[in-house]
Amino acid sequence: MAASSSIPGPQPVSKAALEAKLAEFDNIPLFMKSLPTDDTEDVALAALQSLAHDGTPDEVAGNFKEQGNEYFKGKRYREALGFYTQGVDAKPDDPVLHEALLCNRAACNLELKNFGSVLRDCSKALTLNPKSSKAFYRSASALVALDRVEEALDCCDRCLAFDVENKGVLQLRERAVKVKAEKDRREREKAERLRKEQEAQRRLDIAFRERNLISLPKADGSSNPYAPHFDPEDPTGSTLIIPVFFLYPQHATSDVIPEFVEDTPFALHLQAMFPPQAPAPEWDRKGEYVDGQLVVYAMTHRKRLLKVGKKMSLRDVCKAAKAKEGEKRDGLEVKDGCVTFVVVPKGEVEAKWVEEFKKTREA
Template sequence: MSTSSYGPQPVPKRTLEETLKDFDSVPLFMKSLPDEETDDPTIAALQALAHEGTPDEVAKNFKEQGNDYFKGKRYREALGFYTQGIDAKPPDLALQEALLCNRAACNLELKNNGSVLRDCSKALMLNPKSSKAFFRSALALVALERPDEALDCCDRCLAFDPENKSVQGLRSRAQQLKAELEKKERLRREKLEKAKQADMKLKIAFRERNLIAIPNKTGSQNPYEPHFDPEDPTDSTLIIPVFFLYPQHATSDVIPNFVEDTPFAAHLSNMFPPQAPPPTWDKKGEYVDGQLVIYAMTRRKRLLKVGKKMTLRDVCAAAKAKDGDPVDGLEVKDGCLTFAVLPKGDVEKKWVEEYKSTRDT
C-alpha cells in the first residue's frame, strides 16, 4: 500500500548555504547590487542610494560595507564591495590606497597571490610609503616562495617604518624561507651530482666488464637495477638483476641481486635442488641441479656455455671480443642480464641448433 500524499507534508530540510542563497534575492540582504538596470523598484532605489553622493562618499560607503563582510570572514563578498569602491574612482588618494590594500587582504585570504601583488603595486604608486602594501606584497611573495623579493619589500618598508613589528616578523619568516629553499636546492644539486657520479662509475664498470647497456625506449619496466654492493668496503663489486630463461617452456625466473662473484652453480642448487618437487611447469622433472646447462648470448650472437664453477664476472670476461674483432659483450637490457637454462642432452642440442640457425639467417 502506497503512502498517502494527503494531509500536512514534512518540510524538506535545507542546508544553511541554500537558506543564505535565498537571501541574495531579497534586496535588503543582497551582498551586492546588480550593475544592470532593473524593473524592481526596491533594487533600483538601493542602486541609486548606493551611488548617491560624491565619488569619495560612494567609495567610502562601499569600503565600510566591505569592512563589515571582511570582519565576518566573508572575503569574496568583501572583495566585491572593495572593487565597487575602486570602480567609483574616488579622487581621495588615501581612500584609493585603502581600498586597494583591503582588496589585497581579501585576495590573501583567498590565496589569489597574483592579484595581491597587482593591487599592492597600484597602492604603492599612489603612496610609496604604504606599509600595508609592502607588508601584504611580502606575504604574497612568501606564499609564492619568492623570499628575495619578499625581503626586498620588508627592507623598503623598514627603511621608513623601522618599528613595524609585523614587517619585522615577516622579514624573519622570509629569511627562514630563503634558508630552507637554499638548503633544499643545495641538497637537490648534491643528489643530482651524486647520481651523475654514480652513473659515470657504473658506465666505467660496464665497460671494464664488457657489458653493453640497452635501455628500454619506452621507459624502464624493471623495478631492479645494477648497482654496487653496499656491503663491499671497496665499493667495487657489481650486483646485477639476472633473468634465467627456460626456452622450451617460455617462462623465466628473476634473480634481482646477482652478485658478480657468485658462481652460477650456487643459484641453480638453490632453485632446483634434487630432492625438491619440480616447478609446476616442469612436467617431466627435467630441471634438476646437476642436469642443467646455462648459455649466455653476446651482442654479436655468440653462444657462451657457462661452466658450473663460473661466476658472472668470469662470463663477462669470456664475452670480450677477440683482438681485431668488433666490440662484443653481454647485453644488459633494461638493466637486466639474460641467460638460457636447459636440460642437458637432446633439449640442449636442439635449442643450440635452432639458435645458430636463426642467428646465421
Template sequence: MESKNTAVGPQPLSKELLEEKLAAFDSVPLFMKTLPGEETDDAVLAALQDLAHDGTPDEISQNFKEQGNEYFKGKRYREALGFYTQGVDAKPTDTMLQEALLCNRAACNLELKNYGSVLRDCSKALTLNPQSSKAFYRSSLALMALERFEEAIDCCTRCLSYDQDNKGVHAALERASSSKAQKDKKEKERQERLQREQAAKLQMNIAFRQRNLIVVSQEDSSNPYSPHFDPEDPTQRTLILPVFFLYPQHATSDVIPEFVEDTTFAAHLSTMFPPQAPPPEWDRNGEYVDGKLIIYAMTYRRRLLKVGKNMTLRDVCKAAKAKEGDAKDGLEVKDGCLTFVVVPKGDVEVKWVEEYKKTKNGQNA
C-alpha cells in the same frame, strides 16, 4: 480550573530556513548586497542607485569603501570586494583613498586566495604611496603563499626600513625567513641526492664498459632487482647483478637476484639442482641435475658462448668482448638483468643450438 498560558521563547531555525530568510533580504532595497547595474522600474531601487552615485568621485568612493568595510567585518569577502571595486572604478582624486581601496581589495583577495590580484593591487598602491605598509605586508603574505620567499623577505625588509615597529611585518619576516630556510635545506638535500645518483650512474656506466655489458632496454620499472656494487667491498670493484636462467624447452625460468660477479656458475647450479633433491615440478623427466647441464650466453651480436661450469660471471663478461677490429659486442643487460640459457646435455642441447643458429641466420639475412 484556570488554564495556564505556557510561554514559548524563540525557537532555533534550521539551516535551510535560515538561509531562505537571509536570502529574502536581498530583495529588500535597504538590505541588498549590491545594487543592480541595469535600469529598473522599482522607484526605491532607482533612488538608491542615484544616491550611491550621487556626489563627487571621492564621496562616491568613500561611500563604497565604508560599505565594503562593513561586509569585510562580517567576513563576507566577495561582497566587500565588489564594493571596493566600485570605489576604485569611481576614480577618486584623493590618493590616500585610492590607496585604501586598493589595499582593502587586496585584503579580500588574500582571504579568497587570489594571490595574483593581491600583488597587482598592492603594486598599484605602492605606486601611489611608496611607503604603504599595508601594501608591503599584504604583498609579503601573497608571496609566501606562492612560496616566493625571497621576494616576501624583500617586501618586509623594505617596509621595516621606515616602519620599524610594525609587529605584523616583523612576524611576516620571521615566517618568510623560516620558510625560506626550510625550502633551501630541502633544495640542498635534493641537489646532493641528484649528485649522488648521477655519480653512481656514472660509476655504473664505467663498470659496464669495463665488463663489456651493453644496455639494450631499461623499460621495466617494476623490476625490484638492479645491478649494484658489493656493499662489503670498500673498493667498489665487485659488481652484483640479477641473472635469469632460462629453460627454453619448458618455457620457464629462475632468477638469481644477486649474482656476485666473482662467483662461479657451478656454485649456483649445485644449489639449484642438487643430484639428491627431487626435481622441480616442471622437470617431469628429471633432466635438470647438476653435472648434466650446459649453460649458454648470447651476446649483443648474437654470438653463442658456451659457459664452463667453473667460469665466473666476470670471466663470461671478458669472453663476450668483441675480437680486435670487430664491431662492439658484449652481454646484453635488459631491464637491469643478464640472461643465460640452461639446457641438459645431449639431444636437447643440440636441438636448441640448431634452432638458435637458424633464428640468428634468419635475422642476419
C-alpha cells in the same frame, strides 16, 4: 481534567528548503550582499542602485569601501572583495582612498589564496604610494606563500627602510628568514643527492665499460625494482652486483636473481635452485631441471652465443663476451637493469634451442 493540547511544535526543515529560504533573502534589497549592475524594474532596487552610485567618485568609492570593511570584519571575504572592486571601479580621485581600496582587496585575496591578484593590487598601490606599508606587507605575505622567499625578504627590507618598527613586517621577515633557511637546506640536500647519484652513475658506467656490459635504454613503463650496484660489503668498492634473469624457453617462464655477485660461479646458483633431492618446479612436469643436467647460455649484443661453464662466474662471462680485436664493440646486454641467461636441459632440448637461436640470428 483538562483536555490535552494537540498544538504541534516546531517542525524540522530540510536542508534544501532552508537553502531556498535563505536564497529568497538575496532578492530583498535590505539583505542583498551586493547590488546588481543590470537595469531593473524593481523600484526599491533602482533606488538603491542610484544611491550607491550617487555622488562624486570619491564618495561612491568611500561608500563601497565602508561596506567592504563591514563584510571583511565578518570574515565574508568574497562579498568584501566585490565591494572593494566596485570602489576601485568608481575610479576615485583621492590617491589615499584608491590605495586603501587596493590594499583591502589584496587582503581579501590573501585570505582567499589568490596570490597573483594580491601581487597585482599591491603593485598598483605602491605606484600610488611607494611607502605603503600594507602593500609591502601583503606582497611579502603572498610571496612567502608562493615560496618566493628572496622576493619576500626584499619587500620586507624595503618597507623597514622607512617603517623601522612595523611589528607585522618584522615578524613576517623573521618567518621568511626561517622559510628561506629551510628552503636552502632542502636545496643543499637535493644537490648533494644529485651529486652522489651522478658520481655513482659515473663509476657504474666505468665498471660497465671495463666488463663489456652494454646498457640498453629502459623500455617505457618499465618497473623493474632491481638495478646493478656495487657490493656494499666489499671494502674496495669494486665488486659489482647485477640482477640476473634465468630464462627457461621451452616453458616460457623465468626466475630472477636480484643480487648476483659477479665473482660467484653459476654452479652455486644452479645447485641452490635445482637440487637433485628437491621436488621439481610446478612448470617442470618432466623433471628435467636438475643440477648437473643443465647448461647455461649467454647471448651477446651482436648475437653471439656463449656457453657458460659450470665454474665460470659472471665476471668470466663478461670477459668472454668481449669483441675480438678489430671487430665492433660487443658484450652482454643490460636490459631494464638485468642481464639475461638461458638455462636448458642438456641433450635434445639444448640442441633444438641452439638450432632455433641460430635461425633467428640469421634471419
